[in-house]
Amino acid sequence: xxxxxxxxxxxxxxxxxxxxxxxxxxxxxxxxxxxxxxxxxxxxxxxxxxxxxxxxxxxxxxxxxxxxxxxxxxxxxxxxxxxxxxxxxxxxxxxxxxxxxxxxxxxxxxxxxxxxxxxxxxxxxxxxxxxxxxxxxxxxxxxxxxxxxxxxxxxxxxxxxxxxxxxxxxxxxxxxxxxxxxxxxxxxxxxxxxxxxxxxxxxxxxxxxxxxxxxxxxxxxxxxxxxxxxxxxxxxxxxxxxxxxxxxxxxxxxxxxxxxxxxxxxxxxxxxxxxxxxxxxxxxxxxxxxxxxxxxxxxxxxxxxxxxxxxxxxxxxxxxxxxxxxxxxxxxxxxxxxxxxxxxxxxxxxxxxxx
Amino acid sequence: xxxxxxxxxxxxxxxxxxxxxxxxxxxxxxxxxxxxxxxxxxxxxxxxxxxxxxxxxxxxxxxxxxxxxxxxxxxxxxxxxxxxxxxxxxxxxxxxxxxxxxxxxxxxxxxxxxxxxxxxxxxxxxxxxxxxxxxxxxxxxxxxxxxxxxxxxxxxxxxxxxxxxxxxxxxxxxxxxxxxxxxxxxxxxxxxxxxxxxxxxxxxxxxxxxxxxxxxxxxxxxxxxxxxxxxxxxxxxxxxxxxxxxxxxxxxxxxxxxxxxxxxxxxxxxxxxxxxxxxxxxxxxxxxxxxxxxxxxxxxxxxxxxxxxxxxxxxxxxxxxxxxxxxxxxxxxxxxxxxxxxxxxxxxxxxxxxxxxxxxxxxxxxxxxxxxxxxxxxxxxxxxxxxxxxxxxxxxxxxxxxxxxxxxxxxxxxxxxxxxxxxxxxxxxxxxxxxxxxxxxxxxxxxxxxxxxxxxxxxxxxxxxxxxxxxxxxxxxxxxxxxxxxxxxxxxxxxxxxxxxxxxxx
Numbered sequence: 001x002x003x004x005x006x007x008x009x010x011x012x013x014x015x016x017x018x019x020x021x022x023x024x025x026x027x028x029x030x031x032x033x034x035x036x037x038x039x040x041x042x043x044x045x046x047x048x049x050x051x052x053x054x055x056x057x058x059x060x061x062x063x064x065x066x067x068x069x070x071x072x073x074x075x076x077x078x079x080x081x082x083x084x085x086x087x088x089x090x091x092x093x094x095x096x097x098x099x100x101x102x103x104x105x106x107x108x109x110x111x112x113x114x115x116x117x118x119x120x121x122x123x124x125x126x127x128x129x130x131x132x133x134x135x136x137x138x139x140x141x142x143x144x145x146x147x148x149x150x151x152x153x154x155x156x157x158x159x160x161x162x163x164x165x166x167x168x169x170x171x172x173x174x175x176x177x178x179x180x181x182x183x184x185x186x187x188x189x190x191x192x193x194x195x196x197x198x199x200x201x202x203x204x205x206x207x208x209x210x211x212x213x214x215x216x217x218x219x220x221x222x223x224x225x226x227x228x229x230x231x232x233x234x235x236x237x238x239x240x241x242x243x244x245x246x247x248x249x250x251x252x253x254x255x256x257x258x259x260x261x262x263x264x265x266x267x268x269x270x271x272x273x274x275x276x277x278x279x280x281x282x283x284x285x286x287x288x289x290x291x292x293x294x295x296x297x298x299x300x301x302x303x304x305x306x307x308x309x310x311x312x313x314x315x316x317x318x319x320x321x322x323x324x325x326x327x328x329x330x331x332x333x334x335x336x337x338x339x340x341x342x343x344x345x346x347x348x349x350x351x352x353x354x355x
Numbered sequence: 356x357x358x359x360x361x362x363x364x365x366x367x368x369x370x371x372x373x374x375x376x377x378x379x380x381x382x383x384x385x386x387x388x389x390x391x392x393x394x395x396x397x398x399x400x401x402x403x404x405x406x407x408x409x410x411x412x413x414x415x416x417x418x419x420x421x422x423x424x425x426x427x428x429x430x431x432x433x434x435x436x437x438x439x440x441x442x443x444x445x446x447x448x449x450x451x452x453x454x455x456x457x458x459x460x461x462x463x464x465x466x467x468x469x470x471x472x473x474x475x476x477x478x479x480x481x482x483x484x485x486x487x488x489x490x491x492x493x494x495x496x497x498x499x500x501x502x503x504x505x506x507x508x509x510x511x512x513x514x515x516x517x518x519x520x521x522x523x524x525x526x527x528x529x530x531x532x533x534x535x536x537x538x539x540x541x542x543x544x545x546x547x548x549x550x551x552x553x554x555x556x557x558x559x560x561x562x563x564x565x566x567x568x569x570x571x572x573x574x575x576x577x578x579x580x581x582x583x584x585x586x587x588x589x590x591x592x593x594x595x596x597x598x599x600x601x602x603x604x605x606x607x608x609x610x611x612x613x614x615x616x617x618x619x620x621x622x623x624x625x626x627x628x629x630x631x632x633x634x635x636x637x638x639x640x641x642x643x644x645x646x647x648x649x650x651x652x653x654x655x656x657x658x659x660x661x662x663x664x665x666x667x668x669x670x671x672x673x674x675x676x677x678x679x680x681x682x683x684x685x686x687x688x689x690x691x692x693x694x695x696x697x698x699x700x701x702x703x704x705x706x707x708x709x710x711x712x713x714x715x716x717x718x719x720x721x722x723x724x725x726x727x728x729x730x731x732x733x734x735x736x737x738x739x740x741x742x743x744x745x746x747x748x749x750x751x752x753x754x755x756x757x758x759x760x761x762x763x764x765x766x767x768x769x770x771x772x773x774x775x776x777x778x779x780x781x782x783x784x785x786x787x788x789x790x791x792x793x794x795x796x797x798x799x800x801x802x803x804x805x806x807x808x809x810x811x812x813x814x815x816x817x818x819x820x821x822x823x824x825x826x827x828x829x830x831x832x833x834x835x836x837x838x839x840x841x842x843x844x845x846x847x848x849x850x851x852x853x854x855x856x857x858x859x860x861x
Contacts, residue, residue: 192712193704200690200701207687210649211702211756212673270692 022315023266023276027283034290041293049170055285056178057233057240062256062263062277063185064229069260070189070272071215071222072202073122073129077114077137078230078256083249084140085111085234090153090244093160100160108231114140115227119220137250144246153244164240174236178278181229186274198222199271258305259284262312284308361410363396363564370396371407372564378540380507383531385555385572386544387584393564394544398511402426415507422540425499426511431491435484439494440466442483443501469497473530489523493530506538513544514635528554546634548580548840560584577837585803585832602626603661605764605795606646610655613645617819621646623764623795628786630806631799632835633816640682642816643768643799647679648672660763673702678757682768682799684746688753691742695732696723698741699756706760726755731781747778754785765789765796771805783809803835817841 018025034042041047061082068075075081085107092103114136121132166173189195200208201215209215233252238244262284263276287308288301357378363371371393378384388394399405401412401424414422433442443466466479473493483491492515499510515527531554535541545551551558555572560583568583602625611619616638623629633639645652648667657664659675672679681687689698700707700719707719720737727735730751732744741749750770757765770786771779786809790796800806806813813830815823815838823838825831 187713191714193708193714194712196697196701196704196714200693200697203692204687204690207681207690208701209669210647210679210681210687212670213701214670 020269021266023262023279023283027279027286030283030287030290034286034293038290038293042290047289047293051282051285051289052175053172055281056172056174057236058252058255058259058285059178059278059281060174060181060229060233060236061252062259062281063181063274064226064233065253065256066260066263066272066274066277067185067189067198067229068129068219068222068226070195070202071198071219072205073119073133073219073223075118075133075223075226076130076253077118077133077140078226079250079253080137080140080144081111081114081227081230081249082234082237082252083246084114084144085231086238086249087144087148087153087234087244087246089160089235090156090238091147093157094153094155094244100157103160104235107235108228111231111234112224112228115224115230116220118227119223122223123216123219141250144249148244148246150246152246154242156238156242156244160239161242162239164236174240177232177236181232182274182278185229189274194218254302254305254309255281255284258309258312262308262315265312265315280312357413361397361400361407361412363393363400363405363407370564371400374410374561374564374566376401376542376559376566378509378542380538380540381535383535383541383543383554383556385551385558386542386561387546387548387551387558387580388561392561394561396564397561398426398513398544401511414509422508424509424511426513427492427495427499427515429514431495431515433483433491433495433498436482438482439470439477439479439486442494443469443498445498466497469501470494472500473497473533487523489526492527496530496534500534500539507540509540509542510534511542511544514546515543524550546840548577548584552577552580581833581836585836602793604658605660606797607656607658608646608654609657611642611645611652611657612654613641613650613652615641615819616645616652616816619814619816619821621797621814623797625763625793625795626790627812628790628796628798628810630810630813631797631816632801632803632806632813632839634839635801636818637816637839638819639799639801639816640768643679643681643766643797646764646797647677647766649679676760676763677766678702678762678764679766680750680753680757680768680770682772684749684753684772688749689741689756692740694738694740695727695744695752696720696737698752699723699726699759702756703760722759726759727752730755730785747774747781750774750782751778754782758785758789761789761792762794765794767796767798767800769800769802770798771800771802803832803839806830806835807832815839 014020061078064081065075065078088110089100089103089107092098092106093100098106118129118133118136121127121136122129125132127135164172164174168176189198197208197213198218200211201213201218205215234249237248241248259277259280260272262280263274263278264270264272266276266279267273268276284305288304291300291304292298357376361371361374361376362369374393374397376384376386376397386394386397396405400407414424434445437445440462444462463479470477470479470493473496477486477490483494486494496510496512512531528550531541531543543551543555552572552575558568558570558572558575558580559566560568560580562584604622605625606621606623608619608621611621615636619638619642621629631639631642641650644650647669648671649669652667657667659677662675664671664675669679685691690701693701696719700723704714707715707722709715723737724735726732727737732748732751732755741752744752765786767786771782774782783805786796786798796809798806798809807830810830812824812826813835814821815825815835817839822841825834825838
């Protein structure tokens, strides 16, 4: 009995440890600090509602980056993809006179197509995902500038505007969209065999291929899904601003990437995961919000995101080393007691066999 | 140089047991032995990569006059895109001068003089990737020699002739003799026994971590050397008693060709274990990938269990009941950062997949617990990352993941590489068991003893083609090694067996 209690207790301690959910502790710290420093503005309900709504699009963008990243593809074109979709949905309405109910599906389809193209370039063209999506990003930005003539597109239909501003029970539509996207992504990645294969393909493409996993198809599929979700974010963004704004999309790349990497240090011990990503977006946003409320200049968000990205990646590297150390520590007492009957342990593997 | 009484233990495995090696100036010493005999470990200890548990390594001379050790690995360590001149310059310690402009002419003439010592003349301005393999080897040797303040050093060449064919080997050997003539000690590691006999002043044979022979090269013949390498105790390894009935023809392949392999026929019945032997570069290590479909290949006929299988890919192979345990476990055997559970279920997730593609967590846990128990994986922790298991236990997990669905065809590449003796026996038992349950097994191994122990029949490959097929009483370690090295068809020792390789292009 007592040993069972011990293991459940250890499990809970592990789950609540700083290593596992550091972002929640950081969130609590940020919350406490700003509640004391600037209680009047920081603790207003309106501030939190705006934050929830405003960051929902960042979360969607982050999930769009994360899905291909699970299969091992960087998508640096995410900002351009969002911007492109945002302009496309506006152009289709204003310049081609389409009803928004037609324009939106077409835009989402275009997003998926862009994902397909980047997937084909990366897998069939064998171009590194970093370079491929960087190139694609530049091409998309050119297309975006051409469609919009680098100007805001105004005069969108009223109904379209209603999408992002409408709300149920005091919570805006983009927040619901975010929850739905996150739930689906979570289910597929962590609860299905497709998701299992996606993680495997990302960790060790050749090893997975030899285990019968169709790595190429998974990579392309992940980029298509990412492109589709990016287009969703683009549509919501244009709807919220009520203009096709050519400059806002690209700015989402950095916060999205930061959140994905910071999120990977949460809950799943170094694995990219949806809830870690969602949490990371809001922790970062809360920090930035607090800093803005005490009167920091607008560039503080760039600074904050940049520092957080480096810290997140650094933390995950450190965690890898720490994980190894703790593994050894866990081993030592067991090995000492059981050494005589089972002497085989790991360094055998490091010995490269003779030819 | 002198290394005396070296002992190196890895947990569960004594890699080197009281090994001594003495190399004198002007001498060429050949170091010979099977995979896992301890050659690599010894070289790593000499180089200081590992520290010996017991024993010492000493070099002659003091201060500036102390002998130094240079190792040239099989891949030579050259940058293929850079020219000879640039490659030779890489070894120089830059210091402040690193930012000074390179002195083109001086470097060129320096390089020319270095190369000229070996009596070879080639364009030192073109990228080394475009040079002939033997010329590349000379560049590597020249670089090792560059900066020697005195010639009494030690040069270790790790299988330098592996990628060369006969005429080029002569070029390399004359370069080695040249280095030795200058007063350096040369240690030459090779699998090619005929070459060893040709060049070595002295031959040191390692087997199972011990020096079993340290004899003069002159007066040694092939047969004696083969016996030293394989060991007289070869006969005592226990072959399993096979009681099984041969089943239907599971694998029927005719004229299988791919990069490095030409026109191989393989037929395996259910319950049969067929081995593939051959030295490195013979195509032995490529064949399993061709059969499994992870490398492109062509074949006149390719039938699995009586059905034609033409569009080969790993995914399709898994669906058709083929299983492949790759040789490079660290890179391809499993997903290192995923848990044992996730690795075990990866090739076939259908058994644990419920509605809407969801994984039935409890069923998966039960399955992986059962398998870790059955295959005696220690520790039996399903959630431990694959990378954190020892080599032998990793291999057991790889076996568990493939054998859990009783594959029709089991393809194994170096199944016991880097695995200690206990796990080795367990893995042999699993292979026997799989055959007993009706799998057709293909084992590719560099370990002749292993093939004799496991197989009903062994195909011996050399230079990409099958040169012999041994069964029954013919299937002995000695014969495998002879055929693998191409010694069997040389009628008298005076004819050079290497001529068989002339005109081959790799």
